Amino acid sequence: MEKNDERIAELLSTTVSSGLLSGWDSETESNQRELFGLLSANYLLFRLLQGHNIVSKRPDDLDPKTQADLLADWFSLTLDQVEKAKDVSGEHQEAQS
Numbered sequence: 001m002e003k004n005d006e007r008i009a010e011l012l013s014t015t016v017s018s019g020l021l022s023g024w025d026s027e028t029e030s031n032q033r034e035l036f037g038l039l040s041a042n043y044l045l046f047r048l049l050q051g052h053n054i055v056s057k058r059p060d061d062l063d064p065k066t067q068a069d070l071l072a073d074w075f076s077l078t079l080d081q082v083e084k085a086k087d088v089s090g091e092h093q094e095a096q097s
Helices: 002-012 026-049 067-096
Strands: none
Touching: 002 026
């Protein structure tokens, strides 16, 4: 979450530029998508750390059919990182006992 927060801070300080054919240029739109993606990831991580996981991994043998499947694919790396962090944290707590 801290790495996301750092990137969010960077994105919030970027300037916006209008586009020729649309409201904003492609870089502004790309930054906005990244910003909302990072904010969403932090929300999902926060909920997960509270014990309220709202994202489940999609089985590898099934094609994505719903928004939940796409979200699971997008978030799967983060879920793996959280599980590894929980394992390391548990090992650290056991070593201190």
